[in-house]
Amino acid sequence: MKRFQSLVLGAALLATSALAGCGSNNTAATSQDTTLTVWARGNSVPNDVETILAKKFPEWTIKFQNIPDVEDKLRAALRSKSGLPDVVIMGGSLPSFFQVSDQFLDLSAEAKASDATAASLKAGVTLDGKQMALPTDIGPWGLFYRADAFEALGYPSDPEQVAAKLDSWEAYSKLAEAAAASGKHACDTAAQVYQARLAQKGYAYVQLKDGKEVNIADSPISRDAFLYAGKLAKDKTCANVKPYTPEWNAATTQENLIAFVGPAWEDGILKKAAEKQSGAWRVATVPGGPVATAGSFVTGLAASKFPDAARQLAAYMGGSEFQKAGYLDKGLFPSSKGVFADPEAAKPVPFYNGQDTLGMLAKSATDAPSVYQGSNSTVVSTQFFVAMTDIANTGADPATVYQDLLKTTASK
Amino acid sequence: MTLMTRPRTRPSARQTLKQRSVWTYWREYLAISPFFILFAVFGLFPLVYALYLSTVSWDGLGKMTPVGFDQFIRLFTSGEFQSALSNTVVIFLTAQVPVVVAALGAAALLSSRRLAAKGLYQTLFFLPQVTSIVAVAIVFQSLFSNEYGIINSGLQAVGLDKVPWLSTEWGTRLVVSIMIFWRSFGYFVVIFLSGMSSIPPSLYEAARLDGAGSLRIFRSITIPMIWPTILFVAVTGTISGFQIFTEPQVLTNGLGGPNDSVVTMMFLQVRYMGGTTQTVPTDLGFATAIGWGIFAVLILLAAINARVMGKRRKEAS
Amino acid sequence: MKQGRLAWLKHLVLLPLAGLFAFPFYWLLVMSTGRTSDIFGSPPRLIPGTEFFANLGRLLESVNFLQAFANSAVVSISATLLTVAVAALSGFVFATFRFPGRNWLFGILLATMTLPTGVMLVPTLQIYVDLGWINTYLPLLVPGAASAFGIFWMRQAARESVQYEVIEAARVDGASFLRVFWHVGLPALRPAIAGFTVFQFMWNWNEYLWPLLVLNDSNLYTLPVALQQLNGSYGTSDYPVVMVATLLATIPLIVLFLLFRRQVMSSVNSGAVKG
Known part of the structure; x- marks a missing residue:
């Protein structure tokens, strides 16, 4: 009997110490340095996405968050208008976000410069003609x-x-x-x-x-x-x-x-x-x-503190260099025509003889x-x-x- | 019953209750306060919000449209809730009720002191509880698949016809019931076992000396002695049984089975919340109305439960 | 002689049943040691393969398993201890003390179990945002600390096993409120507490939706969220890795059950009578 009670007591002590230590430290950006947060399913980006982004944009701090069911989470964050990222890659349910397109950045200029297939670019355009998203992979x-x-x-x-x-x-x-x-x-x-x-x-x-x-x-x-x-x-x-x-x-x-x-x-x-x-x-x-058919898309959030940087980052993730890495690592089919022509990507696949x-x-x-x-x-x-x-x-x-x-x- | 040795009424307490001021009970109130404080903070506001939400139509992202009582009218007239209710009742009767009865029997067997290897049995029965639902879904789909299922292969191997488990309404309901039985058996066994451990072994020994058989001991000692636990299982088992959702969801890949045959009330609610494979447009307003519908059904059941169990209790003691 | 035959009969019932119950778990074991093409071959492989460590390697490559495991352990242990402690004390008080409004308060508590909590997701998340609890473990610990289910269970268990005379005797002796709980309540509730702890830990351990919604930093992820990262937008392609992951995630639950099994089972009365 005594053993059970001392077990309870020990457990209670453990819980208190765990509780005390588990509050997370939310380090807010103190300086004016460009800090961007990216949300994406790990399986819709290349393996070493953080390294790739850090190399491409060395002057920014880019935080990549691997988020399963990213659409659900984005919906919840949009509702509470808090904890929103700067850039998101999401899957097939993009059209359900069209009605709140004012919460997203307009990527029209980036779309003009993009080499993605025409159909896939069009899939990111809302009813009122806003380019809300750029394709990152397609089907x-x-x-x-x-x-x-x-x-x-x-x-x-x-x-x-x-x-x-x-x-x-x-x-x-x-x-x-x-x-x-x-x-x-x-x-x-x-x-x-x-x-x-x-x-x-x-x-x-x-x-x-x-x-x-x-x-x-x-x-x-x-x-x-x-x-x-x-x-x-x-x-x-x-x-x-x-x-x-x-x-x-x-x-x-x-x-x-x-x-x-x-x-x-x-x-x-x-x-x-x-x-x-x-x-x-x-x-x-x-x-x-x-x-x-449409695959995944990258979008920027209007709430971003660094909208220009967010647009640039979105454009990069919708571009050929990033998509090529995604194709080589995970077989994500690129929307960028630049990858189609790339000899490193377009090569014989043993599985298909x-x-x-x-x-x-x-x-x-x-x-x-x-x-x-x-x-x-x-x-x-x-x-x-x-x-x-x-x-x-x-x-x-x-x-x-x-x-x-x-x-x-x-x-x- | 002479076997009931403990007094269950506390006559002295009732007298003191009238004499003391409410404030002298501060320790008691403090001890039960966490639940009520947390409910006030995290339950009340959402509850009021849920009342409000049932008067709008909202896809969870765009604008809310006020619709008055339309969601409740829809609840009563669309037929979706009624068919979900009847699916729930069928699954409840074919899965939840049998599993509780079987678990009670198994717990009685497993609590007997003489049974060898009972630790092993307890552990094996508990395994389904801890096996991840993802794995369970894969196993059950692999077992009951029409063309590629192990069970149908087995049936064919012995010259029988294949059974269309997951492509017919009743087949799917049956598999869901089997899955629920399989998953929750160990759960109820553990609850009953914990209740049975409060029975003094001396009671059993005395009864055996009196020449009572196992069945008689079960009826006259075990059941009355763990009656509070049985009541607990009846109440919580009814509540959880009428909120069954996970098994139909994973078994049918979120689609609800042929002709929505395993769409339970909770499944329907989650479907309108956008949480299953989307076969209907998300409407949190209607989902909330369904939630209130479930609430009404559960309250009704609780009332029935209280009557039935109260009567049984009198008969038993 | 009769006793022996009866035991034999019991095993005849229990053994095949136990086999049926253990089979999916066994198959999980088999699947985690094979390749996708073994799992779905015909006939399916029924003995463990040799790919376990290869699968494990792929798992550790794609998910920060150890970090998530540690996070889950911290969150689940703290949350479970809180919930069980509150439930034991509240349930014991509900069962053995009389005070004005007791039955009403208990009725309210029971009624909350039937409320439509599913649709409260939206406002509840808003509360967490307003409290500044996003990206902390607080939403996973505090709101669930008082469980109506747990209090109900403990109350019923106390009604079965706490002997009124013992409490009266303790009070006559001048034992304080908490001492009565500590010396009479806890020992009597031991089996129920052990059982509830196992389940509560399991539910906390498997919780997916709230960790997904409130945790933003991948380093804070609990195991279910981390494991969901293995899937793509359309579903699972690498079954064996998922199986290894779920198998490893199950181990703490089995260990806990094995540790607590005896507490659930052993008779309390011999002890409680002696105080």
């Missing part, structure tokens, strides 16, 4: 496939020839059906195919009219794409596995998935899951034309149409995505599902 889409599996199905294995043979979605359907007949799958989920077809037409459920968003959820583009992909789902032609899930990894590792259309960043999961299939995979252009995938996908990135993302585009897109998964699971009729969906989506 050009490719048809990832296994050369040996294609040959077994009587298809060519060379990317150029594959692209020529699979030049339309109808041709892709035939391939997917042939693969399914042989017990394999040439698409992961029909929802990805549907999304590719929308992006290919620069469509994201909204349209800009006189500086206002107009809902165009009910559109022939979406309808055609939905019915097309819906058939793949209903007939169980696709593997019905979503990227970034254990199922997708299992389908890939177990060599069930022999091809899929997806954005460049899925190269990261593919290389891990298909580690033992190194050399078998290739990338070709997506059937029906180039596709690219020596194919220059950067050069291949860069063409898609440059030629893809720009997609105007409205503030609700992601939400509506997810609803269609879920519906497509439901079709695959239940075998429901795509046309009926589509009509039902319009009831909720066409009014928003």
Whole structure:
């Protein structure tokens, strides 16, 4: 009994001393030295980001904070208007910040000087035409496939020839059906195919009219794409596995998935899951034309004490030098055309049997149409995505599902 | 019951209560003050704010739009809350209730002095509690995947049909229930075990000498003696069971399963707060209204709970 | 003889059950020692591999694991001790002392457990900002110091195990308020305190949202926030590293449980009667 009590006492002492020592010292900038804080997910910047920035801007003090779920944190900081950084790199939910674009710096001048692809630059422009963000990485889409599996199905294995043979979605359907007949799958989920077809037409459920968003959820583009992909789902032609899930990894590792259309960043999961299939995979252009979706963006905060420095820093992080390091370290697909031409980056990749995938996908990135993302585009897109998964699971009729969906989506 | 040796009423206390001035109880009030002080500082203002928030429509970033009682009208008419409530009830009945009952039985087994290797069992049952939810999600998805799942492979290997676990409404609910059972079993076992350690071993020995069987001892000694703990588990288990969220969220990658079959009330709230995969536009106003809806359901349940448990208590003693 | 057969039967029930409960943890162990392609292969690998240290190396390369581990330890230990101390004292007083308004106050305390706390995120963060608590550990320690759940538990435990005669005797002897708590309350509450400590520590240890929102400096990050850094915008690609990280993060919880298990289990009454 006594032992328990002395344990309690000791613990209490420990807690008091810990409490006393844990207040953090918030060192405020006392001098007029330029001090900038950068927020970003560690995985959307190069490995030694601090060294790179310190080398580039030796006269400034740049504090880099590696922040997971940076969008949530930024939203909370904007609400309480405190602890805001000077520069942020964030992911796909950029359009949801457009309505508070006055809290961000205008990067128009920096955008003019940027060598990023046209579509990716446009994705950082708000409704009222303000360049709120610059792209730091993007997602050009490719048809990832296994050369040996294609040959077994009587298809060519060379990317150029594959692209020529699979030049339309109808041709892709035939391939997917042939693969399914042989017990394999040439698409992961029909929802990805549907999304590719929308992006290919620069469509994201909204349209800009006189500086206002107009809902165009009910559109022939979406309808055609939905019915097309819906058939793949209903007939169980696709593997019905979503990227970034254990199922997708299992389908890939177990060599069930022999091809899929997806954005460049899925190269990261593919290389891990298909580690033992190194050399078998290739990338070709997506059937029906180039596709690219938005990746990450860098923005400056209007609340920054050093707005000019923040703009310069944002411009640098959206530029070719920084993006090249990101591509080489983490495979972040650059938006800067300068990197596409860089021989250090555009080089043979062993996993793809020596194919220059950067050069291949860069063409898609440059030629893809720009997609105007409205503030609700992601939400509506997810609803269609879920519906497509439901079709695959239940075998429901795509046309009926589509009509039902319009009831909720066409009014928003 | 003669076995209840301790007086539970304190007659002398009631008399003194009337005679003394309130200030003479300052020690008692001081001892319980931290909760009320902290609640006043960190709970009251947010609560008032939450009342206000339920009268607006707000995506959490832009401008708030005052909407009056629209959010509550929406709560009652849109059908989303009702279906979330029924999902919650189903999951509560198929997961939370069985796990509490099973944990009570297991705790009785594990507290018996003669059982060999009980430390090992206690530890193994506790493991799910500490296993990170990220890992748990991966394991469960890998186990129950339709095409690539270990369980379906096993079923096929012995010549049975595959079960569409995660692609049907009831399959998904079942897996969620299994996951909850699996995760919270050790938690309830520990709580019951801590209650059972207050039972004097001499009581058991006396009963055994009287020739009472294990079941009879469980009913006549264990249950009455740990009744306060059972009450505690009933109340907190109901509250947490009706706020279930994590398991459906991680199992369905934040989407809610086929036809939103595992969207619980809390899931719905978090969905409107923008905290799950976004299938609806964020509206903190509606999320708050859902929060008040959950509050109303819990208060109702607490009242029912108090009645039922009060009656049981009288029967038991 | 009958006793022996019964024990055998108990093991027959318990053993397979325990296996089922331990399996996901075992698989976590296996996953942390393999490569992504082992985890998802067919059939899945069921025996530990040899990649543990390679995975560990990648983890230490990408995340400041040791710093975050130390931070988590400091925060979780302090927060847990505070919460448990307050809960034990308040719960004991609620259970064994009578004072005007006791039942009302306790009813209010219970009712707060049902309040919609999820939506209080926005105003609560504002309070922390106004108090200047951003980028400190105070939001992780102070508001949670008094837990309604914990006080409730301790109250119920005290009603079971504290014997009224003992308190009366102590008071007659002139023992002070705190002495009664120290000599009667603490020993009687020992199993409940041990159990609550294990859970409270675990909840503090796993807390993600508030550390993410209030801590700006990566050097102050707690373990869950640091581990979330392993993921990209779209999800996990390197499963084994995540598995190693979660496995290491689990070790303190298991150690704590093993240390406290006996306290949860051992009978209190023999001691409490003697005072």
